[in-house]
Amino acid sequence: MKRNRPTNILICGVGGQGILLASEVLALAAIEDGWDVKKSEVHGMAQRGGSVVSHIRFAEQVFSPLIPQGEADFLLSFEEMETLRWMHYLKKGGLSLVNLQRIVPLSLSARGESYPEDIRERIRVRGKAVFFDGLKIARKVGHLRTVNIALLGSLSPYLTLSLESWRRAIQARIPAKALEVNLEAFQAGRVLAQDLGKEAQAPTS
Amino acid sequence: MRNKLLLSGNQALAYGAWEFGAKFASAYPGTPSTEILEEIGTHYPEIEAQWSPNEKVAFEVAMGASIGGLRSLVAMKHVGLNVAADPLFTSSYTGVNGGFVIISADDPGMHSSQNEQDNRNYAKFAKIPCLEPSDSQEAKDFVGLAFSISEEFDTPVLIRSTTRLSHSKSLVRPGKREEVEDKPYIKDIKKWVVIPAHARSLHIQVEERLRRLGDFSEGAEVNRIELGEDKSLGIIASGISYQYAKEIFPQASFLKLSIVHPLPKKLIAKFSQMVDKLWVVEENDPFIEEGVRAMGIEITGKERVPTCGELNPELLKRAFEKEKSSPTKQEDLPPRPPALCPGCSHRGFYYGVKKLGLTATGDIGCYTLAVLPPLSALDTCVCMGASVGNALGMEKALKGRHKSPIIATIGDSTFIHSGITGLIDVVYNKGEITLCILDNESTAMTGHQDHPGTGKTLRGETTKRLDYIKLAQAIGIERVRVVDPYDLSAVIEALKEETEVLEPSVIIFRRICALIAKREGKIHKVNPDKCIDCGQCLELGCPAIYHKDGKAVIDSFLCMPGCNMCQQVCEVGAIEEE
Numbered sequence: 001m002k003r004n005r006p007t008n009i010l011i012c013g014v015g016g017q018g019i020l021l022a023s024e025v026l027a028l029a030a031i032e033d034g035w036d037v038k039k040s041e042v043h044g045m046a047q048r049g050g051s052v053v054s055h056i057r058f059a060e061q062v063f064s065p066l067i068p069q070g071e072a073d074f075l076l077s078f079e080e081m082e083t084l085r086w087m088h089y090l091k092k093g094g095l096s097l098v099n100l101q102r103i104v105p106l107s108l109s110a111r112g113e114s115y116p117e118d119i120r121e122r123i124r125v126r127g128k129a130v131f132f133d134g135l136k137i138a139r140k141v142g143h144l145r146t147v148n149i150a151l152l153g154s155l156s157p158y159l160t161l162s163l164e165s166w167r168r169a170i171q172a173r174i175p176a177k178a179l180e181v182n183l184e185a186f187q188a189g190r191v192l193a194q195d196l197g198k199e200a201q202a203p204t205s
Numbered sequence: 206m207r208n209k210l211l212l213s214g215n216q217a218l219a220y221g222a223w224e225f226g227a228k229f230a231s232a233y234p235g236t237p238s239t240e241i242l243e244e245i246g247t248h249y250p251e252i253e254a255q256w257s258p259n260e261k262v263a264f265e266v267a268m269g270a271s272i273g274g275l276r277s278l279v280a281m282k283h284v285g286l287n288v289a290a291d292p293l294f295t296s297s298y299t300g301v302n303g304g305f306v307i308i309s310a311d312d313p314g315m316h317s318s319q320n321e322q323d324n325r326n327y328a329k330f331a332k333i334p335c336l337e338p339s340d341s342q343e344a345k346d347f348v349g350l351a352f353s354i355s356e357e358f359d360t361p362v363l364i365r366s367t368t369r370l371s372h373s374k375s376l377v378r379p380g381k382r383e384e385v386e387d388k389p390y391i392k393d394i395k396k397w398v399v400i401p402a403h404a405r406s407l408h409i410q411v412e413e414r415l416r417r418l419g420d421f422s423e424g425a426e427v428n429r430i431e432l433g434e435d436k437s438l439g440i441i442a443s444g445i446s447y448q449y450a451k452e453i454f455p456q457a458s459f460l461k462l463s464i465v466h467p468l469p470k471k472l473i474a475k476f477s478q479m480v481d482k483l484w485v486v487e488e489n490d491p492f493i494e495e496g497v498r499a500m501g502i503e504i505t506g507k508e509r510v511p512t513c514g515e516l517n518p519e520l521l522k523r524a525f526e527k528e529k530s531s532p533t534k535q536e537d538l539p540p541r542p543p544a545l546c547p548g549c550s551h552r553g554f555y556y557g558v559k560k561l562g563l564t565a566t567g568d569i570g571c572y573t574l575a576v577l578p579p580l581s582a583l584d585t586c587v588c589m590g591a592s593v594g595n596a597l598g599m600e601k602a603l604k605g606r607h608k609s610p611i612i613a614t615i616g617d618s619t620f621i622h623s624g625i626t627g628l629i630d631v632v633y634n635k636g637e638i639t640l641c642i643l644d645n646e647s648t649a650m651t652g653h654q655d656h657p658g659t660g661k662t663l664r665g666e667t668t669k670r671l672d673y674i675k676l677a678q679a680i681g682i683e684r685v686r687v688v689d690p691y692d693l694s695a696v697i698e699a700l701k702e703e704t705e706v707l708e709p710s711v712i713i714f715r716r717i718c719a720l721i722a723k724r725e726g727k728i729h730k731v732n733p734d735k736c737i738d739c740g741q742c743l744e745l746g747c748p749a750i751y752h753k754d755g756k757a758v759i760d761s762f763l764c765m766p767g768c769n770m771c772q773q774v775c776e777v778g779a780i781e782e783e
Contacts, residue, residue: 014541015543024211024374027211027374028211031209031211031376036375036376037211037374037375037376038340038373038374038375039211039373039374040369040372040373040374041372041373042237042316042317042368042372048543048544048545048546048571048574049541049543049544049546049748050541050542050543050544051541051542062375063448063449063451063452063455064448064449064451064452064517064518065340065369065373065374065375065445065448066369066449066517066518068452068453068517068518068519068522069518069519070519081538081539081541082541084536084538085535085536085538085541087536088535088536103748103760103763104751104752104753104760105539105540105541106541106542106544106577106746106748107539107540107541107542107578108539108751108752109743109748109750109751109752110577110578110579110743110746111578112738112740112743112752113539113752114751114752114753114754115751115753116539122536126536144762
């Protein structure tokens with residue numbers, strides 16, 4: 001049997017950030033583009049403000065719903081510290097797309113300790129990373145709950161999925177009254193990622 | 206792929222129930238099984254669906270629907286089948302009328318459970334067939350297969366799912382509903398009344414049935430050999446483990462087992478002749494492995510594949526490698542376990558328990574999270590309903606030699622599930638404990654399902670609402686009161702009073718779960734000029750409060766409007782309404 005390597009995306013963050021919805025939209029977009037898709041996450045006790053991760057894989061045929069460690073192409077992280085917790089899933093040269101948000105874990109505040117200041121630096125040391133202010137995009141389009149879709153927009157230029165597939169996937173999962181603002185957030189996230197990508201490629205003076 | 210549906214294992218099981226003509230389904234919610242009945246309730250009106258007070262009742266009701274001639278289904282998490290084990294074993298003897306399918310969703314890795322028991326053992330123990338799907342398509346199809354096996358062989362059929370299967374999504378070909386005719390009910394006491402005289406002949410039939418099921422398992426298409434390019438390595442696998450093994454060894458040869466009880470022994474023997482080395486890949490217990498070993502076939506299994514915890518592709522890879530590669534080094538980070546939500550009503554209650562230094566038995570629900578620092582307010586957690594009996598037993602054991610009073614703490618849904626009989630025991634055997642019912646008007650942990658105490662059914666219809674006060678009084682509790690857990694001084698006062706009296710008492714701490722409450726009232730903020738960094742507010746363990754630059758800070762995004770517990774504990778008045 002001929003095998004193809006799946007595209008592997010790990011989405012991580014903190015329970016309540018809209019990670020499951022984001023992963024659902026991504027999976028649907030991949031289906032729209034004609035791929036076999038598997039995705040995996042855990043519900044229940046694992047939410048409630050705990051660390052949350054969702055695996056999304058697409059290819060001609062996908063077996064395991066879990067991405068093997070060291071094989072993720074992209075890590076889309078909704079929270080800074082969570083990026084570090086899951087970076088070991090990235091393949092060599094894999095890219096982290098990091099939302100600039102900090103949520104203090106209870107294990108720190110229970111001891112009266114503060115959020116570590118060196119997280120961004122540690123991310124940069126470990127691998128390639130691009131940082132986005134998802135909340136800023138969401139504020140700009142006028143709805144704070146669109147951060148997750150804005151971050152998908154930032155992921156989108158790195159994937160081959162068609163814009164039409166993304167649009168249909170968002171439409172399938174977002175209620176009609178919130179659709180326009182979410183499409184806007186997606187577009188804003190996408191443009192931001194494209195601009196950052198250009199900057200990264202531009203020769204340094 | 207566009208004409209296919211992206212369904213979780215649980216959604217696919219529900220779809221299968223619909224497609225293959227089920228007319229009745231029942232359950233008690235429990236992660237990772239909950240969504241099966243939720244899906245049926247939401248999407249398939251052709252199926253009568255209900256939450257029952259616990260798994261034993263859910264089982265008995267679904268069995269009753271089968272006796273009445275309908276294709277029926279009951280779903281539960283793995284430990285739920287312990288509760289329902291009594292009718293399970295007898296249903297194996299009675300058999301079925303309409304097809305009867307039991308779905309057990311096991312939890313390898315214990316994402317949300319107290320143990321990782323492997324419920325395939327129940328199928329063997331009760332002598333009924335067990336099917337293990339490995340993706341959502343199979344989850345859907347196997348419901349149909351299970352119904353037809355059930356009706357052909359006159360047996361209940363167990364479908365074993367796992368967390369990873371139940372909560373992973375993959376593509377499913379849609380189908381049409383098969384209309385199955387309701388069977389008539391004909392009185393047959395030799396089948397349905399298991400007095401010893403009847404049960405003796407039923408047991409003989411069960412053993413005979415198991416032999417015929419063994420033959421069926423041999424010939425079933427779902428148990429299949431997949432010869433790969435590499436015949437030096439043969440892998441026997443079932444469930445989600447099959448997918449992991451295919452991922453790691455795409456060239457290997459496979460015996461994919463879907464009916465894991467009874468095992469297709471001839472097929473296993475045939476496969477073992479086709480390959481050089483034979484491995485069994487399965488999660489948790491060596492269930493298939495022991496069957497293969499009993500046949501005298503040499504095999505590699507649990508000496509290399511871990512028994513404890515959930516499998517995943519890299520664990521499996523390392524199990525096969527002769528020299529184990531070391532796992533990727535992970536960053537040293539503060540852990541982020543789940544926590545009681547901002548505005549959670551349980552917080553006020555357990556804060557009081559901690560302040561008074563009470564010995565508190567715990568139970569199964571969100572409130573088990575109160576065991577974690579900074580609340581650290583629980584002494585035990587065993588199983589659904591155990592808090593009540595545990596407290597009574599501890600009281601009897603520690604009388605006169607333990608200073609802090611003993612209280613039992615249990616959620617509303619868990620109390621109804623199996624706390625009531627414990628409370629009867631407290632009164633009957635003259636206990637003096639205080640039972641604290643944490644009534645947040647919901648089965649919150651599993652995603653806010655209704656129960657008899659909410660007065661709403663699975664489909665949201667209004668029904669009689671269980672009255673905890675009248676119930677406690679009828680049991681013989683004379684001291685019953687209701688307290689708002691947001692009112693910290695009232696919590697402490699009630700706990701103090703009730704634990705001092707020499708008789709049993711019940712306190713109902715009533716406030717709706719913050720996740721479904723109306724967001725009314727003000728949020729709060731810390732006035733940094735007044736904050737003296739004493740850490741009192743952090744003692745509440747609220748995820749919205751953190752520490753930065755020598756001051757407490759409240760995250761306005763996370764803060765729950767209307768909750769002011771932190772304001773109540775701040776001794777210097779530094780916490781103000783926003």
